Amino acid sequence: IINISLSDTRNIPEMQQAVSYAETHGSLIIASAGNRLTSASTKDGERYPAAYPEVIGVTALNTDLQPTDDSVHGDQVDIAAPGMQTAGTIPGGVDCVFATDAASSSFATAYVSGEAALVASMYPNELPVQWRQRILATANRADPDNRDQLTGWGIMDPMNAVSVTLSGNLRGPQLDGLSKPFQSSSYQDTIVLHPTQDRNARTKQIVAIAAICVLCLWSIAWIVGLRGKRQRTSV
Template structure:
C-alpha cells in the first residue's frame, strides 16, 4: 500500500512562463492530483508574480481564514506555546523565514533519500502544512500560523510524488507512515498532523495510531480528497475513521463542504481548505488552492486549533481536546453530525472556552458510535435452578454426571479423529490466510494521500 498526498508539487522557477498549451495540459492533470496552487488571487497575472519555489514573495492582504475562524479573539487566548505538533509529511523547509529559529525541530527523515533530518522538503507539501499551523510573524507579511508559537516536529516520510502516470505514486508506504507516527509519539508530540488518507484499513497503520494515542497524542487526519483518491466514491478513509482520530473535511470560502472533499463517517469537523495562505519552500508566502478546496490544508487548520486547545487545557487528554473541537463546531443542529461536515465548522474560540459537562450537546453522547466494531455476542450460559423436591437433587446430579461423562468421551474421540484428518488441511489454510493478509497489507493503493 502506498500513501499518496492530496496535493500537487509546487511549481519550479519559470513554470508560469510556459506556453498556454502547457498550462492547459497541467489543468487537465488536475483531475488526477491537486497541486498546491501558486496564486495570490485566482488570476493568471497574480500567478505570474507570486508562487515559485525560491522566489521571495510577501502576501499583505489579510487571509480570509483570519475572520472565518475568529482569530482576533482566539489570539488573546493562546499562541500554542509549549505544544509540539508533528507534521508527518514530505518534510519542512526551514529556509522560509516564517519557519526559522525555534519554529521547527530537526525531526527525522524516514524517506531513505539521504537527507540528514526532517528539515528538507523537495515536494513542498509539508512546508505548506507547517506554515498553516505555526508560521511565525515576518515583517511585510500578513501570514501568521493558527498557533504561531507551537513547535513543529517534521517527520519526513516521503520525498516527492510522481504525477506523470494515471495514478500518483511515490508517497509513503503504510509501514513508513506508521514508523513516522510512532516516532512522533515517542518524541512527545501532543498533536500529530496526517494530511493523508487511504481506503485500505492497514493493521500496521492502525496499531501505530493506537500506540500514539496510548502515548497521549491527538492524531488529526484528512477525511479524504476525491480527486486524488483511488476511489472517487464517498466512504470510509483511514486513519481518520479510527476511534479517537479527528477526521477533517475541507470547506470552501463560503463555508460549505467542498465537492472535492470525501464524505463519510470519518468526518468529525470541517475546516478551511480553499484559497489558504501559507509558506513556500525557499521563499516566503503563497496562496494555495484558489479553485478547489483541499482536506490536507483543512487538516492543518484543525491541528493548529488543537494545539491551542492543548495549550489552554494541559490537564486534559487527547480525547477531551477532540471532544472540545467537535462540540464547539458551528452547525445548524447542536445535537447532530453528518457525513459532509461532521460536527460543523471549526471554531477555535469555542473549543478553548467550552465547558465539558454531562449536559454538553453534541458528541458526548454519540462519540465514536459510528466507527467502533460492534461487540461480539455474549456466550450463552446454562442456568441451573434448584429442584423443588428435596429428595431428588442427588439422583439428578448423579444422572447428569453420568450423561456428561459419556458425552465428553464421545466428543474427545470425535475431535481427535477430526484433528488428525484435517491437520494438514488446516496448516495449508492458515498459511494461505497469512499470505493473503500480508499481500493485502503490502499491495499498492495509489489514491491514498491528501496533500493539497
C-alpha cells in the first residue's frame, strides 16, 4: 500500500507511468484529492495522481463527518475520510491530536491507507483492483449506485470492506471502475394484495364465544362456592 499525501494540478506522464507500474506489481496507491490552502489553484478540478483510475483519491471531512470547502472536489474524489482534529504524532499536539481549524486530505489519505493495509492483510491473494473495489463499494453513501463530486463513493467503512463478498452483483463501482446500477426490472410489476376470506371464521367465532361463556360460568360457580364455604365456616 502506497500512501501519497500530496497532489498536483499537472498530469505528468512519468507520474502516470509510475502509478501503472506500481499497480501491475501488486501495489495499491492512495492519494490526496487536494487541499485549497496548500494548492497553487483553489478551484475544484482534477488533482494527480488521485485522478488516475488506478489510484484511490481521498477527500477530507470535518469533525461532523461532513465535506468542507477546505478540500478540492471533483472527478478525482473516490472516497472521504476524517481529516480534522485527527490523532497523530505531530510535535506540539495536545494528547496526540493535531489541532487544526482546517480539514486536511493528507490526514484523510492516511486513514484510507490504513484501511487498505487492513484489507490487503486479510486478502493477500487478491489484486489491487479488488482491494480498491472493496474499499469504494462498501463506503457509506446515501445513493448506493452513484458517486458525487464531494465525497466520491462515500465515507470509508473498514468493517464492511473486510466483510463484503465480492461479486458481479455488488452495487457501486465494479472492478473496471464503472458503476453497476441496481437492476429492478424483475420488480416493475405492481403488487396487488387481495384479502382472503376464512371459511371457518363463523365457526371460530361461535367456539370463542362458547369458551368465554363457559369460563364466565365456571368463575361464577367458583365464587358462589367460595362464599358458601365461608358462610358454613363462620356458623
